[in-house]
Amino acid sequence: MTTTAPTRSDATGRRSATRRPIVPGRVLPVVATFALFVLLFGVGSVRYEGFASGQVFANLFIDNAFLIVLAVGMTFVILTGGIDLSVGAVVALSTMVAATALKAGLPAPLVILLVLAIGTGLGVLMGLVIHHFEIQPFIVTLAGMFLARGLCFVIGVESISIKDPFFRALATGTIELPGGVVITWSVVIALAIVAAAVWVLHRTRFGRTVYAIGGSESSATLMGLAVGRVKVAAYGISGLCASIAGLLFSVYMLSGYGLHAVGMELDAIASVVIGGTLLSGGVGYVLGSLLGVLVLGVIQTLISFQGTLSSWWTKIAIGTLLLLFIVMQRLFMRRTS
Amino acid sequence: MTDTSSTTVAEPDGPGGAADPVVAMRAITMEFPGVRALQDVDFRLFPGEVHALMGENGAGKSTLIKVLTGVYTSTSGTTELRGERIAFSGPGEAQASGVSTVYQEVNLCPNLSVAENILLGREPRRFGSIDMGATRARAAELLGRMGLTIDPGSILAEHPIAIQQLVAIARAVAVDAQVLILDEPTSSLDQDEVAELFRIMRHLRDEGVAILFVSHFLEQVYEIADRMTVLRNGRLVGEYLTTDLTRLQLVSAMIGRELGALAEVERLADAAADDVDGTPVLEATGLGRRGSIAPFDLRIAAGEVVGLAGLLGSGRTELARLLFGADRADSGEVRVDGRALSLRTPRSAIAAGIAFCSEDRKGEGILADLSIRDNLVLAMQAARGWARPIPRRTKDELVETWVTALDIRPSNPDALVGTLSGGNQQKVLLARWLVTQPRLLILDEPTRGIDIGAKAQIQKLVAQLAAEGMAVVYISAELEEVARLSHRVVVLKDRTKVAELDGSASVDDIMRLIASAEGADPTDPSGPDGPSDPTRRSPSSTHDDVVLTEQVAS
Amino acid sequence: MSTVPGTTTAPGVLERVRGSRLLWPVVALVALVVANAARNPGFVSIRLQDGHLYGSLVDILKNGAPTLLIALGMTLVIATRGIDLSVGAVAAIAGAVACTTIAGTTDPTSAGAVTRGIVLALVLCLVLGLWNGFLVALLGIQPIIATLVLMTAGRGIAMLITDGQIITVRNDAFREIGAGFLILPVSILIALAALGAVALVTRRSALGLLIESVGINPEASRLAGLRSRTIIWTVYVFAALCAGLAGLMISSNVSAADANNAGLWIEMDAILAVVIGGTSLAGGKYSLSGTLVGALIIQTLTTTVYSMGIAPEVTLVFKSLVVIAVCLLQAPKVRERFRRHRRTGPAEPTAGVASWSADTDGPSAPGHPVGQDASPATAPATNASTAPKQKVAQS
Secondary structure, three states: OOOOOOOHHHHHOOHHHHOOOOHHHHHHHHHHHHHHHHHHHHHHHHHOOOOOOHHHHHHHHHHHHHHHHHHHHHHHHHHOOOOOOOHHHHHHHHHHHHHHHHHOOOOHHHHHHHHHHHHHHHHHHHHHHHHHHOOOHHHHHHHHHHHHHHHHHHHOOOOEEOOOHHHHHHHHOEEEOOOOOEEEHHHHHHHHHHHHHHHHHHHOHHHHHHHHHHHOHHHHHHOOOOHHHHHHHHHHHHHHHHHHHHHHHHHHHOEEOOOOOOOHHHHHHHHHHHOOOOOOOOOOOHHHHHHHHHHHHHHHHHHHHHOOOOOHHHHHHHHHHHHHHHHHHHHHHHHHO | OHHHOOOOOOOOOOOOOOOOOOEEEEEEEEEEOOEEEEEEEEEEEOOOOEEEEEOOOOOOHHHHHHHHHOOOOOOEEEEEEOOEEOOOOOHHHHHHOOEEEEOOOOOOOOOOEHHHHHHOOOOOEEOOEEOHHHHHHHHHHHHHHOOOOOOOOOEHHHOOHHHHHHHHHHHHHHOOOOEEEEEOOOOOOOHHHHHHHHHHHHHHHHOOOEEEEEOOOHHHHHHHOOEEEEEEOOEEEEEEEHHHOOHHHHHHHHHOOOOOOOHHHOOHHHHHHOOOOOOEEEEEEEEEEOOOEEEEEEEEEOOOEEEEEOOOOOOHHHHHHHHHOOOOOOEEEEEEOOEEEOOOOHHHHHHOOEEEEOOOHHHHHOOOOOEHHHHHHHHHHHHHOOOOOOOHHHHHHHHHHHHHHOOOOOOOOOOEHHHOOHHHHHHHHHHHHHOOOOOEEEEEOOOOOOOHHHHHHHHHHHHHHHHOOOEEEEEOOOHHHHHHHOOEEEEEEOOEEEEEEEOOOOHHHHHHHHHOOOOOOOOOOOOOOOOOOHHHOOHHHHOOOOOOOOOOOO | OOOOOOOOOOOOHHHHHHHOOOHHHHHHHHHHHHHHHHHOHHHHOOEEEOOEEEOHHHHHHHHHHHHHHHHHHHHHHHHOOOOOOOHHHHHHHHHHHHHHHHHHOOOOOOHHHHHHHHHHHHHHHHHHHHHHHHHHHHOOOOHHHHHHHHHHHHHHHHHHHHOOOOEEOOOHHHHHHHHOEEEEEHHHHHHHHHHHHHHHHHHHOOHHHHHHHHHHOHHHHHHOOOOHHHHHHHHHHHHHHHHHHHHHHHHHHHOEEOOOOOOOOHHHHHHHHHHHOOOOOOOOOOOHHHHHHHHHHHHHHHHHHHHOOOOHHHHHHHHHHHHHHHHHHHOHHHHHHHHHHHOOOOOOOOHHHHOOOOOOOOOOOOOOOOOOOOOHHHOOHHHHHHOOOOOOOOO
């Protein structure tokens, strides 16, 4: 080397100075959500008698098992940088299909398979349209939402109750944990799904590709990863989770109805965002989403314990939290870019 | 320049001396709808060499790389890898065959760890589960082999670009790459970082990897490259040993010469030079922005054309963007008519009478879905605000005047700008600014990618605008144009202003400066057909009327 | 420069009709009406009674008015590459504020109470619009996400205002907004007046041009000196005001504020109306008349399904199919394929097309069509015309 222009280093500067590590921030949102949960639970325990019990904590899982599953599926999609608005409607469709098929006398295992196939199929279909026609996920899944809701009403407009013994057994069956705390099978299923999702996202090439796509889709393509397949599969998983959530919801409600789970997709999205997952994709944890659901659950519990506060405060609280986390994410991204 | 005219074939000289080429591309032609990006290009790459691919914007470097890596399928021609004919279906397949590419923008996932970025898709697994420990160990080993000590568990985005670039190279060699393509890896690195990169490149070369290196920094090419291939306008100019080619020869091979057709505009600048009254319209002192251009001083007087000359990536566009407030300067100040101004946004620059035509005509210039009329009045309308629309009649008059004056075709003002040819789009952009009657007009590559008739019209217009008292900053990759039109030429190199020449400077003077460095001996002056051939001067060049009536195109 | 002047003269009426983006939406609307009329001839009959027009078509206008109004605001938002999901919630809030204000005054039947209610509702909507605009234009949050906040919290706010009750009001003046008639339903007259006013303002002033510019190419607009932030902020405020007015209509029509169900899913209908009307979700050129047709199609569809004796909720299935069809038709990728399919003939690109893309190093190649020859010193001037596929004749 002879010399390069002497002033060049002045001109470009050391890049390291302008790019600060984002890492403490990587887990920070999850930690923040956890702290928020502990704080809310603590406030409840101090203010209300009987709040600080294992059963109240377990009830958070029992009453939100379907939402946990929904949030897991949504996490996959949001990690790829997409969004899935159809999940609430798919939940309703699943309850409707399950109730109708059971009423028609189909055996429970077959009904379950049917429901799972419909949900997954719908998700894959939306994924294919999103990937191959490059239409915004928002609009495609919006259409999916309309379709699933509409199909509910094509099946029937009235609520259909479920009398199948297997579903009933699931609904009433409980497991007693040490300390007298009781949970339902739904909780077990939901937690198993969370565990499976954690493993898939962190320990399989598929899961790492989900993160890679969210980090930079073009890079992932240039790295030779199966971007298309993984993206479509993410929507498929979201659909699968939505149909599982739908089954759990039919167990929870013991009925199928086209107006079940209205707006539940917003709760799922809110849980994921409050759980620290970046809406732009690539950063976030399933455990964060679980914590997000628990935060929503504890807010609901607090409001019901309070007694004088009306239920709509839940919506306002969720909206406010959503805002807080979105603005936090935004400031966070500004600092790092 | 004489020895650039024939296609020289330089045999590699070094460790891989007599070896067969690892990559041999023959007679590659690549056509896109309406454009031939490559024509009959031959290219050879030998094991154990660093080979620089040189050329200006549009020369076809990227296209050639994309053909090699399978992003494009060439229209004709053959590519051989280790003697076997290949046609990759995409970068993935190329990588699997040992051809890895590292791009200018780091194409990694910033949200993942260093180890994952190196091994993504190839992670060691145990019982179907990714073994994170083994992944990190393997990554650490690869990094260690390159002499790097980076924590493989750290997140990529934590590291400066330079390190990310090196991680990208580590990923590329992790597949036992025999061919490593580095597409402008140094454009955002500083001196120490470049040194580190070069150390690793030499290391890999010595291990027998064939490295294809693209860079706009001549000094770097001379430091690292063993051989080079020069492309221009989609054709092969030649293949040379670095030691055989002086910098001046290289620059002239890259830039080429453009003669004749435009010579009629010659010396318009000199004729108008007498009118320069010396009042600076704009004066910049110490203006600069980290990472884009080093602080510079610049004075532009009314009626003066200041040319910015330099290779692509030299900082010519960056300088212009600072003057217009398109990017925010982080040092220095700008005075317009002696008053200090803060050019924080284009709006404030426009209010001060500054106008700017971006080189990215489609991305930053035209609004393709709007009509000629709407595009033409946009800047003026933006300055007036939405509540004070330009009256229909005024608008029609303006459009009529400028469509005629600049010979914009089609002349139907309702035609969508997106359907116009490049030259006409450029004229619409020019007109957009001219209706605002700016005092300083900044033109970044106004003649790129447009046909020759429109080129001549635009250059003539610039000269005439200056003669009428407008200050103009003129940027072009074609030094002929800059030399011909400018009263003064600012030469930029490696993001720094290196010199300022007066209007009598010739293309050779500019080229010599761009190529200048220790050891660069500008031994070979230009041929007899220099740009200053007086017989080509056209009498029409003395018109002081803006209206250009000459019909150049059919 | 290959285009010969004069070839692109003003297109004839027929071509304009054929080229119009409104053609297919209008055809769809007419087809819907015709299909209905064929099934039930009474569908198209309109009769005048007591100074009111009655009939299915009139009902469509009346019921479609809130959607039209919201779609109007949405059109401008979408034109700037944005979207506003919160309009349904904002409509609910407006209804809630108006009804509680009116019900809370000492004389709930007075005109003063109505004025107060409406003004309060609209002022609050203005604030909500400012809020959305703040998140999008100033903080730079993606529009979908930014407006999701208010979509979620908005219904809660509406319920907070009504205290979870359905507030009914008995006020004739208030009833006029949504249920009144001036021969035609008052609601559609208001919506059409708003449409006309927006058309007039955006097309007579330069606002329309500036909005489209921001949507077509934000960076080019910034470099041309546009105040993009202010423009974006303005359209969100306007969308919220439209939503507020629509909310007043909805609650006035039933003389009650139902925080839970007023304007439920209306944001989706409005987005759909805009998209059917030919305004692309990618922003840019917008069509107000297209939005009008789109809103009418949606309402007609709803009415059709209803009159066919199918559960009204099933309309959703049809809507979803329409959304997918329209989006597929608009998707650049599909269009490209379609075009490639059609262009199988000997369509040689002309010189005019040749220079379109020559601005990046890549497929655009010959940036400098001059001096193609490897030997610059020997390239004569006339060789300039050898650039690939670019025929340039020297005069």
